[in-house]
Amino acid sequence: MLHYFANPTRFQRLSRRVEPWLLAAMLVCFGAGLYFALFSSPVDYQQGHTVRIMYIHVPAAWMALFCYTAMAVSAAVALIWKHALADVAAKATAPIGAAFTFLALVTGSLWGKPMWGTWWVWDARLTSVLVLFFLYLGYMALRDAFDEPGRGARASAILVLVGFVNVPIIKFSVDWWNTLHQPSSVLRMDGPTIHPDMLTPLFLMAAAFQFYYFWLVLLRIRRELMVNRTRALRHRQASA
Amino acid sequence: MAVFSGRHIDCIRGERQVLSAAAFSLESGGALMLRGINGAGKSTMLRLMAGLMRPVSGVITWDGVDISDDPQEHNARLAYVGHADAVKPALSVLENVTFWSKLAGAGGMDASDALAALGIGHLTDLPARYLSAGQRRRVNLTRALTSGAELWLLDEPTTALDAATAEALTSLIERHLKSGGMAVVSTHAELGLAETGTLTLGGTA
Amino acid sequence: MSAFSVLFRREMRLAMRQSADSFMVIGFFVIAVVLFPFGVGPEPNMLARIGPGVIWVAALLAAMLSMDRMFMGDYEDGSLELLVLSPVALELVVCVKVLTHWLTTGLPLILTAPLLFVMMNVPGEIWLVLLLTLVLGTPVLSLLGSVGAALTLGARRGGVLLSLLVLPLLIPVLIFAVGAGDAVLFGNGAKANLMLLGGMLLGALALTPWVTAHALREAVA
Numbered sequence: 022m023l024h025y026f027a028n029p030t031r032f033q034r035l036s037r038r039v040e041p042w043l044l045a046a047m048l049v050c051f052g053a054g055l056y057f058a059l060f061s062s063p064v065d066y067q068q069g070h071t072v073r074i075m076y077i078h079v080p081a082a083w084m085a086l087f088c089y090t091a092m093a094v095s096a097a098v099a100l101i102w103k104h105a106l107a108d109v110a111a112k113a114t115a116p117i118g119a120a121f122t123f124l125a126l127v128t129g130s131l132w133g134k135p136m137w138g139t140w141w142v143w144d145a146r147l148t149s150v151l152v153l154f155f156l157y158l159g160y161m162a163l164r165d166a167f168d169e170p171g172r173g174a175r176a177s178a179i180l181v182l183v184g185f186v187n188v189p190i191i192k193f194s195v196d197w198w199n200t201l202h203q204p205s206s207v208l209r210m211d212g213p214t215i216h217p218d219m220l221t222p223l224f225l226m227a228a229a230f231q232f233y234y235f236w237l238v239l240l241r242i243r244r245e246l247m248v249n250r251t252r253a254l255r256h257r258q259a260s261a
Numbered sequence: 262m263a264v265f266s267g268r269h270i271d272c273i274r275g276e277r278q279v280l281s282a283a284a285f286s287l288e289s290g291g292a293l294m295l296r297g298i299n300g301a302g303k304s305t306m307l308r309l310m311a312g313l314m315r316p317v318s319g320v321i322t323w324d325g326v327d328i329s330d331d332p333q334e335h336n337a338r339l340a341y342v343g344h345a346d347a348v349k350p351a352l353s354v355l356e357n358v359t360f361w362s363k364l365a366g367a368g369g370m371d372a373s374d375a376l377a378a379l380g381i382g383h384l385t386d387l388p389a390r391y392l393s394a395g396q397r398r399r400v401n402l403t404r405a406l407t408s409g410a411e412l413w414l415l416d417e418p419t420t421a422l423d424a425a426t427a428e429a430l431t432s433l434i435e436r437h438l439k440s441g442g443m444a445v446v447s448t449h450a451e452l453g454l455a456e457t458g459t460l461t462l463g464g465t466a
Numbered sequence: 467m468s469a470f471s472v473l474f475r476r477e478m479r480l481a482m483r484q485s486a487d488s489f490m491v492i493g494f495f496v497i498a499v500v501l502f503p504f505g506v507g508p509e510p511n512m513l514a515r516i517g518p519g520v521i522w523v524a525a526l527l528a529a530m531l532s533m534d535r536m537f538m539g540d541y542e543d544g545s546l547e548l549l550v551l552s553p554v555a556l557e558l559v560v561c562v563k564v565l566t567h568w569l570t571t572g573l574p575l576i577l578t579a580p581l582l583f584v585m586m587n588v589p590g591e592i593w594l595v596l597l598l599t600l601v602l603g604t605p606v607l608s609l610l611g612s613v614g615a616a617l618t619l620g621a622r623r624g625g626v627l628l629s630l631l632v633l634p635l636l637i638p639v640l641i642f643a644v645g646a647g648d649a650v651l652f653g654n655g656a657k658a659n660l661m662l663l664g665g666m667l668l669g670a671l672a673l674t675p676w677v678t679a680h681a682l683r684e685a686v687a
Contacts (some may be wrong), residue, residue: 148637148641152634152635152637155630155634156634158630159627159630159631159634162627162630162631163617163618163621163627163631165619166618166621166622166623166624166627167621167622168622172620172684172685173621175684176617176618176621176681176684176685177617178683179677179680179684180617180619180631182677183613183677184635185633187635190638256277260619311551311552313550313551313686313687314687315687333553336551336552337553338555339551341547341548341605343544343547343548344544345542345544345547346543346544347543347545347547347548348543349480349539349543350477350547351480351483351484352476352479352480352483356476356479360472360476361548361552363472364469364472364473364552364554365552365553366553366555377573385609404548414578417654
């Protein structure tokens with residue numbers, strides 16, 4: 022199946038057909054999610070309206086990890102099977118993942134001020150997410166640092182895989198260390214501990230972010246393929 | 262009798278197709294000259310033969326076995342002399358040569374003999390930083406002599422060499438071939454080897 | 467003679483004949499630490515509090531300084547291609563390179579550290595623990611640094627990029643190393659921290675030579 026979609030032309034055709042649906046699904050989820058998040062969900066008895074930051078913060082943090090994992094899988098496929106489309110997918114994902122990570126850090130900071138009385142604390146969760154942000158930046162910098170694009174692609178793919186050790190550390194940092202950041206209350210073995218009325222908008226927002234990612238990544242992959250094709254034409258021009 | 266051959270070799274370097282459907286075959290005692298204008302892919306071909314790069318498609322085999330199946334084993338039978346001379350200025354000439362011969366394992370010419378054969382026997386104790394380009398080139402070539410490798414891959418070996426040394430090199434290659442070795446040499450100049458095959462690369466570039 | 471000793475003697479010989487590099491690392495280490503009393507004021511209790519952290523951060527930066535040279539010389543003069551093509555396993559070559567890097571930067575850093583403990587007024591009871599963290603931690607710097615050094619070969623502004631890639635990955639080492647000193651001061655004992663550092667060292671030792679070797683093959687391809 023991998024090879025079926027590996028063909029860039031087939032991929033372009035398919036992705037052009039899927040994109041409008043993703044866009045529509047994203048808009049619906051955003052609309053419903055924001056309505057529930059801002060109006061219809063209950064106010065937290067301790068946190069008041071501040072709790073609504075959660076509906077951006079938590080999905081953004083999930084996406085930060087999801088994007089990195091997607092990148093690591095793509096990088097592994099690109100390294101092992103020399104799969105050109107996987108490499109393009111990793112490249113296309115990086116800035117999106119970096120943006121989600123940044124969003125998670127900023128909203129976390131905004132939430133931290135009223136809750137903990139400070140914009141930033143150096144606990145394990147925050148630090149490891151900050152490292153994740155640096156890993157995204159490092160990936161993009163390394164990828165851009167070579168005159169020959171292929172070398173940059175392979176070197177940065179190795180870097181992504183090395184940096185993957187950070188992902189489980191982030192996930193479990195709140196369980197392993199006694200941190201200020203609260204432990205996971207949704208994705209846990211014994212079921213979620215937060216109120217169902219809060220769960221609905223949270224999942225809607227998470228779905229919206231997810232659709233947003235897939236929509237954007239397909240656009241970016243298509244753009245990247247076009248850039249590659251232009252470059253190939255230039256090379257042909259040079260050697261003609 | 263070993264056979265070293267390649268079929269349908271395509272290679273893309275950077276973003277440019279350097280080789281397309283190249284092929285060669287070489288037996289023990291044989292030599293192959295790589296010819297072609299600059300950028301035709303001579304160096305690339307040698308790097309593919311060494312296993313430094315892999316072809317995009319096509320296969321290079323030794324006695325029918327893909328060389329990428331066991332790179333370590335392929336490394337043990339080849340000596341590659343590239344454009345860069347890999348000479349450490351901080352080490353003496355002899356230190357430079359013996360390091361590589363020890364790393365390659367025993368079996369080749371003695372280091373001092375090899376230096377003498379290329380006409381720099383008097384320089385053994387000199388720190389390599391005092392060498393001229395031609396002398397560094399000869400130090401580099403010494404590595405092939407001392408390695409005891411079966412397959413020599415020489416990229417423009419006569420660059421920066423004077424006529425007399427080039428002749429000495431030719432007779433050293435001939436000796437290597439007589440003892441059952443193989444050599445692939447990319448060159449612009451005529452080396453004057455007896456019976457050799459020629460592979461001309463890149464008609465279009 | 468074994469391949470290890472052939473490689474090791476060459477690396478040491480090269481390092482010895484360019485020993486100025488080692489002294490530069492030490493010089494940087496000392497100067498970076500000495501700047502702090504000027505920056506935050508010379509109050510002894512304050513210096514004692516921040517001393518271990520400052521010394522560790524300076525050691526990290528000093529080790530980074532020499533990191534990009536690990537494979538650069540061999541890459542530029544063509545030796546790296548030949549090392550990749552030698553019958554010796556490239557992982558062994560990497561291990562020897564890392565060992566030499568540690569002997570010429572990590573070890574001198576450890577030997578200089580007591581001098582800085584004195585200057586930064588670091589309490590005597592945590593000297594031993596801090597030295598132990600340096601002994602366990604500096605090899606991790608060399609190991610992870612080798613990955614970065616191999617990945618950035620041939621990159622534009624490779625040295626800066628190398629720090630950008632490797633330093634974030636070294637944050638855990640820094641946390642647990644400095645934490646060991648604090649643990650002793652708070653009376654908790656540093657065993658857990660030292661065990662974690664040891665674990666990181668073993669993990670790095672098992673994985674990085676393999677990753678670095680792979681990155682080097684890509685660099686010369």
